[in-house]
Amino acid sequence: MSGPREKTLRLRVLALLLPAALAFAPTGCGELSNDELNRGVESLSALAAQGQLVAGGVARDATKTTYARAMARTLGEEAQHEAEKLADATLEEPETADQRHAAVAVAGEIAGLLSELQTFPGDERHGALVQKHLAEAQEKADAIVAQLSGDAP
Amino acid sequence: MRAIFKIALGIIAAIGGFLDIGDLVFTTQAGALFRYDLLWAVVLGVVGIAVYAEMSGRVAAVSGRPVFDVIRMRLGFGMGLVALVASTFVNLLTLAAELGGIAIVLELLFDAPYSMFVVTGAVALVGIVALLPFGGIERFFGYGGLLLLVVVATVYHQDPNWGDVAHGFVPTLDSSALYLYFVVGVFAAALMPYEVHFYSSGAIEEGWSEQNLKENRLNAIVGYGIGGILSVALVIASGYLFHPLGVEPNDLGTVALPMQGAFGETGLLLALGGMLFCVGGAAIDSSFAASYNLAQFLGWEWGRYQGPRRAPRFTASWLVFLLLGIAIAQSGINPVEITEYSVVFSVVALPLTYLPVLLIAGDRSFMADYANGRVATTLGWLYFGVIVVLAAAAIPLLLVTNAGGG
Amino acid sequence: MKGEGEIYVVHRLLDEQICDSEGRRVGRVDDVELRGDPPRVTALLVGEGLYPRRLPRRLARLVRRISGPERWGGNALRIPWEEVDELTSTVKLRKKAEDLGLGMGDDPERWMVRRLPWN
Numbered sequence: 001m002s003g004p005r006e007k008t009l010r011l012r013v014l015a016l017l018l019p020a021a022l023a024f025a026p027t028g029c030g031e032l033s034n035d036e037l038n039r040g041v042e043s044l045s046a047l048a049a050q051g052q053l054v055a056g057g058v059a060r061d062a063t064k065t066t067y068a069r070a071m072a073r074t075l076g077e078e079a080q081h082e083a084e085k086l087a088d089a090t091l092e093e094p095e096t097a098d099q100r101h102a103a104v105a106v107a108g109e110i111a112g113l114l115s116e117l118q119t120f121p122g123d124e125r126h127g128a129l130v131q132k133h134l135a136e137a138q139e140k141a142d143a144i145v146a147q148l149s150g151d152a153p
Numbered sequence: 154m155r156a157i158f159k160i161a162l163g164i165i166a167a168i169g170g171f172l173d174i175g176d177l178v179f180t181t182q183a184g185a186l187f188r189y190d191l192l193w194a195v196v197l198g199v200v201g202i203a204v205y206a207e208m209s210g211r212v213a214a215v216s217g218r219p220v221f222d223v224i225r226m227r228l229g230f231g232m233g234l235v236a237l238v239a240s241t242f243v244n245l246l247t248l249a250a251e252l253g254g255i256a257i258v259l260e261l262l263f264d265a266p267y268s269m270f271v272v273t274g275a276v277a278l279v280g281i282v283a284l285l286p287f288g289g290i291e292r293f294f295g296y297g298g299l300l301l302l303v304v305v306a307t308v309y310h311q312d313p314n315w316g317d318v319a320h321g322f323v324p325t326l327d328s329s330a331l332y333l334y335f336v337v338g339v340f341a342a343a344l345m346p347y348e349v350h351f352y353s354s355g356a357i358e359e360g361w362s363e364q365n366l367k368e369n370r371l372n373a374i375v376g377y378g379i380g381g382i383l384s385v386a387l388v389i390a391s392g393y394l395f396h397p398l399g400v401e402p403n404d405l406g407t408v409a410l411p412m413q414g415a416f417g418e419t420g421l422l423l424a425l426g427g428m429l430f431c432v433g434g435a436a437i438d439s440s441f442a443a444s445y446n447l448a449q450f451l452g453w454e455w456g457r458y459q460g461p462r463r464a465p466r467f468t469a470s471w472l473v474f475l476l477l478g479i480a481i482a483q484s485g486i487n488p489v490e491i492t493e494y495s496v497v498f499s500v501v502a503l504p505l506t507y508l509p510v511l512l513i514a515g516d517r518s519f520m521a522d523y524a525n526g527r528v529a530t531t532l533g534w535l536y537f538g539v540i541v542v543l544a545a546a547a548i549p550l551l552l553v554t555n556a557g558g559g
Numbered sequence: 560m561k562g563e564g565e566i567y568v569v570h571r572l573l574d575e576q577i578c579d580s581e582g583r584r585v586g587r588v589d590d591v592e593l594r595g596d597p598p599r600v601t602a603l604l605v606g607e608g609l610y611p612r613r614l615p616r617r618l619a620r621l622v623r624r625i626s627g628p629e630r631w632g633g634n635a636l637r638i639p640w641e642e643v644d645e646l647t648s649t650v651k652l653r654k655k656a657e658d659l660g661l662g663m664g665d666d667p668e669r670w671m672v673r674r675l676p677w678n
Contacts, residue, residue: 046401053400053410062417067261067425071406078403217648225574225587230613233574452576452587452605454665463583465670 032089034148037096040086041103041144047079048110048138055117055134058127068121076114083107099144106144109137160368164376165295171380172301172387173435174254174405175247175342175496177428178489180384181402182557183335184391189313189321192388194336196322198343199381201539204532205344205507207373208514208525209353214361214369215523219354220510221449227509237450239502244347244443246495248474249481251436253488257405258429262422271482275475278436287358287457290437297430303423304386307415311393318389334550334557337543338493341500343384344540346507347442354445358456363523390415405489440478444471493556501544504537511537568600569593576649577605577638577661585662588650589613592637600640603650605661608634636660 032040054071057063087104091097113130120126183191213219218226221240225233256270263270281290327333352372356365390411395402402408405428412424441457447470448455454464461468482488511533515525525533575588589609592602607626611619629635638659644651656662 042399043401046399049398050400050402050407050410053394053398053414057413057417057421060417063413063421064262064418066264067406067409067413067421069264070261071404074404074406222576230574230589230610231615231618234614452584454584454662462667464665465667466664469670 031092032086032100033092034096036089037086037091037100037103038145038148040082041099041106041141041148044079044082044103044107044110045138045141045145047075047082047114048134048141051075051110051114051117052131052134052138055127055131058117058121059124059131060127061124065121068127069118072114072117072121076111076118079107079111079114083111096148099148102140102144106137106140109140110134113137160371161375164372165292165299165379171298171376171383172431173247173342173345173348173439174250174432174488174492175345176380176384177254177387177405177408177431178402178492179335179338179342179496180387181391181395181408183339184388184393185395185400185402187332187335188392188396189318189389190325190327190332191335191339192318192321192385193324194339195343195384195388196381197324197539198340199377199384200532201340201344201536202348202380203373203377204529204536205346205510206349206352206377207370208529208533209349209510210356210361210369210373211366211523212510212514212520213353213356214365215363215521216513216519217357218513218519219357219445219449220350220506221446223513224506224509225450227512228505232505233450236502236505237446239498240346240350240446240506241443243495243499243502244439244446245474245477245481246491246498247345247347247439248436248443248478250488250491250495251432251439252478253482253491254405254432255429255436256482257488258425258432261406261409262425262429268483271479274433274436275479278433278440279472279475282437282457287355291355291434294430294434294437298427298434300423300427300430301383303412303416303420303427304383304390307390307412307420308386308393310415311390311411313389313393321388330550330553331557333546334554337500337547337550338496338557340539340543341496341503341547343381344503345496345499346503347439347499350442350446350506351438354441354449354455358458366523403489436478440471440474443474444468490556493551497547497551497556500540500547503540504544507540508537571646572600572603572650575646577603577652578649579652579656579659579661580644580654581656583656583662583665584649585652585656585665586636602640603638603643604635605638606633606635632660 051072054063054068054075058065058068083104086100086107091100113133116126117130180195183194209220212223221233221237224236228236252271252275255274256267259265259270259274260267281293285293326336356369359365361369387408391402391408394400394411394414395407400407408428409421409424412420414420416423444467445455447453448464448467453466455467456464459467481491511525513519514533515530517524569591572588572591576584577586577588579585586605588603589606590604590612591600592604593599594601606629608629608631610626611623614622627634631637636659638652638661642652642654642659644653652659652661657666
């Protein structure tokens with residue numbers, strides 16, 4: 001094995017190991033920038049959108065109840081997690097306090113709706129209602145994003 | 154006509170589950186985030202694994218050397234050991250992700266907790282391996298994986314804008330870190346080395362010789378071609394449904410939503426069934442790859458056909474890897490997250506296991522008349538270049554994009 | 560010229576798979592013994608005890624912890640060159656593994672004996 005090639009291969013191994021340790025290191029939480037708040041609300045919108053697809057399947061009786069239940073549970077947990085994350089963090093820009101409050105409220109709404117879907121995954125009427133309310137929640141989330149973008153310098 | 158059918162079945166059996174959890178996750182995410190723009194990266198990865206697999210299969214058939222024999226011979230003990238450790242680490246992560254994936258799909262189909270399904274799934278895999286012959290195992294998962302053809306049917310049903318789809322096959326390089334991360338991810342998910350290590354060892358288990366070279370080439374082109382078609386279909390199906398809605402697929406169950414949308418409960422069940430077979434086959438392939446690599450590097454007796462009596466260390470190592478995989482899958486880390494890391498680390502380690510095979514495949518003193526011709530040489534070195542670039546970019550992109558979280 | 564030939568043979572032998580007369584895989588050539596002037600290959604050396612030799616110093620120390628010090632007849636075996644039958648894609652030996660003390664790690668007797676709780 002030639003020296004230089006051995007060296008580059010060894011460097012590649014270090015490149016694998018060191019950043020791997022960094023990647024697994026816990027990320028610091030606490031400070032929430034405008035961008036991160038934005039990101040959080042966008043993910044809420046995405047969760048609501050996906051929830052509507054699942055609820056829609058229930059509403060049309062075009063899905064399996066175990067699937068709908070498991071998906072509703074997973075998505076609901078993610079919404080709940082997002083709610084807690086947004087509520088716990090300290091804001092970098094205090095002017096966004098209203099938006100953060102609204103975001104936490106929407107997150108809670110979404111989590112609640114998905115929890116209902118989880119409880120009644122076979123009920124078509126419930127599915128249709130959840131789908132409708134999730135659409136409204138998504139609109140609220142999108143409105144918050146628009147406000148945040150408007151506020152951004 | 155019968156001959157073609159027989160060949161097709163053989164190919165399907167040889168590839169045994171075209172996609173794994175990495176492909177399912179990255180293609181669906183790529184479609185949702187970038188619609189059809191990453192289709193070129195999927196094709197690039199699929200052609201890459203076909204090239205790597207063809208070379209490895211040819212080397213195994215002509216010289217009787219599986220991948221880690223070639224690696225120890227070409228890199229020597231020291232660097233070979235590095236390759237082994239890196240490869241084993243990646244295979245373990247992959248195995249854990251696949252075992253977790255099996256449990257998630259079972260959870261979506263049946264009402265019982267995830268942790269129970271991890272153990273049940275692993276026990277079922279051990280049973281399948283113990284009871285079925287080697288070829289039977291691959292047939293079982295290969296045919297089952299074909300259930301995913303429902304994704305192709307879904308795309309047909311969706312009838313997307315084909316002009317936009319075609320545009321996605323043209324390579325474009327967006328400067329956004331997230332886009333580049335997914336270029337790496339989609340490529341790496343298609344080019345997972347454990348598949349090739351498994352394939353090359355399987356060739357020797359089946360007693361391949363020069364007579365199998367045509368079969369080897371067909372397996373590489375048609376077998377991975379089918380995998381490519383399925384991957385492309387997943388990107389399109391996901392892009393069509395999720396991109397306009399802004400859905401972010403962070404869960405394995407999301408992969409099946411487009412099929413539910415197109416064909417209701419039937420589509421959903423076919424999709425989940427296909428996913429189960431693909432991920433199950435991948436769990437077997439990755440666990441065996443880990444044992445094959447270890448045994449081959451150290452010179453132990455190895456092989457599924459040898460059985461536990463003639464290859465006890467190989468068998469014991471396989472069980473140990475399975476147990477470790479179960480432990481990691483049970484640790485509470487989301488399998489989808491484990492997948493992200495296993496795919497990214499896999500491409501970082503890829504140059505180490507790819508280069509020796511490329512060198513031996515082109516070496517006339519080992520391969521005689523069957524050494525790389527002009528096409529294989531060109532493609533082989535071209536892909537080495539691509540792999541090195543992506544390997545260097547992978548971890549920085551992983552960190553910058555927070556594993557695709559944005 | 561002759562020196563180059565020897566180096567080639569060592570290079571060709573090192574890390575190769577060893578098989579016994581029945582085709583069983585029984586380890587790899589972990590080191591090669593050279594004696595005389597000009598140097599000739601007199602034996603193949605096999606075993607985990609030889610791994611530390613092949614590694615840079617720090618790694619060698621770690622590996623020696625796992626494989627233990629070189630114990631000739633235990634984790635390090637000497638296969639005289641005369642025992643080699645042919646050299647193709649593996650090093651084929653004239654005798655069976657047991658006759659040379661090779662492949663003990665895969666000896667089924669050993670595995671079954673270990674499993675008995677009263678041993």
